[in-house]
Amino acid sequence: MGTGCCQHLGTIGDASQLVLHFKDDDQPQAAVEMGGNFQPIDVYLKQITLELGGVDKHARTLLQAILHRLDGERKGSDVTAEPGVGAIVSGLPGVGKTVLAKAICKSLGVQTIFLNAADIFQTYVGQSEAQLVKIFERAMLQSPSILLIDGIEAIAGARRGLADSQSALEIGVLGALLASLEKIKASSHRVFVLGTTTRLGDMDAAVLSNGRLDQVVNIEPPTQRERLEILRVMTRTWQADELNDAFLNQLSETTGGFVGADLLSLCQKALQCFLNEAAANKKSDSVVRPHHFEKALAVTYPSVLQTHHVSQKKQQPESTSIQRSAVGGSGGLFAGVYGMQDAIQSLQVSLIEPLQDCSRFLAFGTTPPKGVLLTGPPGSGKTHLAHAIADVVRRHGLASFVSVQCSDLLTKIVGDTEKALRELFATARNAAPCVLYFDQIEGIAPLRGFDTSTEQTFDRMLSMLLVEMDGFNTSRAKLERSLASDEARIAFLKQHVVILASTTNKELLDPAILRPGRFDVHINVEFPDEDARCAIILDALSKIPVAYSADLALDSREALARYMAQRTGGLSAGDVSTILREAAMACMRDDLSAVSVAIKYVTQALDAATSATPSSNMADGMVLASNRNAGNSGMRFKRNHGTTRRSATDTPRASRNRYKANPPDFYLLGEQYPAFKQ
Structure with missing residues (x-):
């Protein structure tokens, strides 16, 4: 043809095949026929799994949708269907949406146009x-092609009406997006639009319907098995024999709630620990070892919990062991907790054991409790016990622990309190397995019918709490006998969220939240007995230099601890510790150069503490108030001149009638303080 400089070899048609060979590459790239025929899905899936771990299911779903659009005439199929224009990949930040989309585009070898949605404006x-x-016209000219839009919610926000602050620019961009999608749908161009978003609920419904981006692939936080695959891919080239499958399996179980970005951060921190150690020791033959991961794990936490107060204690490397120990007594997992053997045993069975091994519950055909309620008088150690549980589940890698102050959930904007509570439970589900701790839960679950505010904030908040406790299937995970033990355990831990709460008076809580199925287990925490007080004092004396005296037969730490334990009956653990602290302060006030605390300061502080009994404090004009609703409905007890009377002057008339019909059992205070028994 032409002038003869070129030789006519043939005509390129639909049956022609183009194979690309690159220099220094023995294997050709993925062959793409001019007619649009692609290789089987398993070929592309194998290439993707070499780069990414734990994405088999989502990658296969997306590949099927893309190939259906780009290669509509699949061989071996007698039934044809109208292919969709595109799909949406949704999920939490860091789960790997964009990385997966780019890996799929790379494996297919088609023309890919990447667009950051925020750059459109x-x-x-x-x-x-x-x-x-x-950009859409460019994608159609280069078909077959894939248009990858990252953060598509920026240009596909939902239209919320005239009263909303949505600008005309956003509405205009949304209209252009819908028109472009319709143009691709009506044309024969083989273009697939793939969008990623972290806020699927904020997208306009028109974008997700009518054959546009109607296929949604939701990527959840990886399971234990998927985390193991991710860790294998990340540590494949590290040349460390100690990082075998057994260690990586333990590490994957320890990192519950971690997404792909968190695991990458963990590996980077472990590698940084190795580099710092190698630089300090000047070793050239060092390799990454398990203790590097243990150091990194002590300072790495799930990103989904960054907005909440998580148990994030900076522990010593030797205490951050990934190996799980057997549940023992208070000297084992709950070291430093004294006088709570019954409460610890109940917590081990209802909370710790399901996280360690749920096979026993599976064998008995039952499910673990959904909620555990700690009750007891102030100072009995409920919060201290909850902190001990947080240390156990974090140190042994059993679950995430989220501590919530109920007062932090209250806001002045109507509806924001329920929204904060709903988002809190959604975060806990994403970080499962998770322990959600509510301190002083009576602040958000009071008795209904006593909220006299216009907005009925507390009643609405209680309703939302009940809905969330019934709505998520955590402890009611499907533990079926037909499933294998490992599969059942993985399925259980993936959705296990247990609620731990504490209150000083169970009578202040609404009965609906106390029924079985919500707070199944009620654990009463009492003041420590004499043996427990002796153990608490011994532990405190080990940190204080005391000059023991032989004259008072207090010549040893054990003798002083037993003497103090006998005289501190009815005091809490905090009161006992305060005695020794006050003795040390009195010694320093007298002589700042003293090297030890004389025994006289201990006895003086002990005499002062034991002489101030709760009864005398109550008789000294102390006023107790139940002021649950910011003073709107309060019940006050006043002690004036030896008489006890009840004042409800602050309570509206309607509320006073409800008090008469169903008065709260505030007279239980008389059982604790004899001054009320009149």
């Missing part, structure tokens, strides 16, 4: 819509 009117239309 321009300064002048009409430029944003024109730029978006231009």
